[in-house]
Amino acid sequence: MTLDRMFHALADGTRRAMIERLVRGPATVSDLARPFDMTLPAVVQHLAVLEAAGLVTSRKIGRVRTVQLAPEALTAAGTWISEQRLPAERQLDRLEDFLTAPKEHVR
């Protein structure tokens, strides 16, 4: 399931840091590996999780693989969260309205 894979991919600080980097533009695998104290195979494994979740795409030209954020990355995850937050926030608003309503209006 897409949301399962997407949220699983985001449940790791290294993978989130890779996305934060890719938001600024495409990067090679070596670029992405640099900030992390991690073997290249480990980095490639994290990228495979991000790619399986549809969050990034990559292409290899010669010996260099370049990774970029998928255009619609995070949309599904963001939409699901918003859908849950909006009703919850409306509930809080109603509670606040009730608590701050002038008492003379309560009969």
Added chain:
Amino acid sequence: MTLDRMFHALADGTRRAMIERLVRGPATVSDLARPFDMTLPAVVQHLAVLEAAGLVTSRKIGRVRTVQLAPEALTAAGTWISEQRLPAERQLDRLEDFLTAPKEHVR
């Protein structure tokens, strides 16, 4: 790490369905278990994951445990996603501006 636990908790369809139910208001553990073909201990285990992630709180009165969505649930996860999406969307906007710019302005 909070975001790790939160995204991990969301990476499961049963746990997301529980949140979708709790958005409508508090529920007992039995209420939450009803739609799922699952043992009660399995349901309790999913709730423990949601509670550890700070997404729900629960309290036991007598023999009945009632679960409710945490007021700030999903805020951290939603904020992180928005922060990544906004720059990506700005990149897309700039690309669109470039592609749709009147050609006489390109020198």
